[in-house]
Amino acid sequence: xxxxxxxxxxxxxxxxxxxxxxxxxxxxxxxxxxxxxxxxxxxxxxxxxxxxxxxxxxxxxxxxxxxxxxxxxxxxxxxxxxxxxxxxxxxxxxxxxxxxxxxxxxxxxxxxxx
Amino acid sequence: xxxxxxxxxxxxxxxxxxxxxxxxxxxxxxxxxxxxxxxxxxxxxxxxxxxxxxxxxxxxxxxxxxxxxxxxxxxxxxxxxxxxxxxxxxxxxxxxxxxxxxxxxxxxxxxx
Numbered sequence: 001x002x003x004x005x006x007x008x009x010x011x012x013x014x015x016x017x018x019x020x021x022x023x024x025x026x027x028x029x030x031x032x033x034x035x036x037x038x039x040x041x042x043x044x045x046x047x048x049x050x051x052x053x054x055x056x057x058x059x060x061x062x063x064x065x066x067x068x069x070x071x072x073x074x075x076x077x078x079x080x081x082x083x084x085x086x087x088x089x090x091x092x093x094x095x096x097x098x099x100x101x102x103x104x105x106x107x108x109x110x111x112x113x114x
Numbered sequence: 115x116x117x118x119x120x121x122x123x124x125x126x127x128x129x130x131x132x133x134x135x136x137x138x139x140x141x142x143x144x145x146x147x148x149x150x151x152x153x154x155x156x157x158x159x160x161x162x163x164x165x166x167x168x169x170x171x172x173x174x175x176x177x178x179x180x181x182x183x184x185x186x187x188x189x190x191x192x193x194x195x196x197x198x199x200x201x202x203x204x205x206x207x208x209x210x211x212x213x214x215x216x217x218x219x220x221x222x223x224x225x226x
């Protein structure tokens with residue numbers, strides 16, 4: 001079946017511009033996660049959505065970052081006024097929800113801020 | 115917050131050799147997830163352990179969780195070039211899988 005789909009796969013933007021990253025989770029998965037992976041760094045948690053509950057935004061690094069999930073499915077991560085330190089691979093994952101549910105990751109969006 | 119330390123950071127082994135990667139948590143784990151990542155790709159789920167002393171195997175890869183649920187090991191038997199990649203462990207510190215914390219990964223190269 002179809003896995004987690006992310007678009008675009010690559011994005012180059014100029015410093016100061018806004019960007020939107022999209023994630024299509026696996027159909028029926030209620031939980032959706034955004035992580036960031038910087039060069040030489042581990043995965044950094046950004047935000048978590050579960051069903052209709054309020055999202056856990058505790059990992060968002062600044063107020064320039066926001067995310068929404070429409071209709072409990074597709075999610076968009078928005079970065080406003082991008083900075084060079086925002087350059088990273090942004091990974092989206094989804095899971096059926098509940099304890100001990102493995103996360104299924106997309107291939108990520110590689111963001112480069114010039 | 116929960117911290118995970120992986121060792122070694124990188125590993126080069128000859129094809130056919132066995133190897134072990136370790137993952138140590140600063141806190142007791144509710145669940146420990148192992149993933150593999152190839153360059154430019156997302157993470158592929160390998161195995162999840164939740165009970166102290168638990169051991170799971172898939173093909174030539176075996177993962178164990180110690181009794182205290184603070185350390186896990188991933189063992190590959192008779193390594194092959196297809197095993198090359200970055201192995202990451204992810205910890206669930208709450209039992210809800212709501213916010214997995216990941217280690218920095220172990221980069222494995224398998225030489226012919």
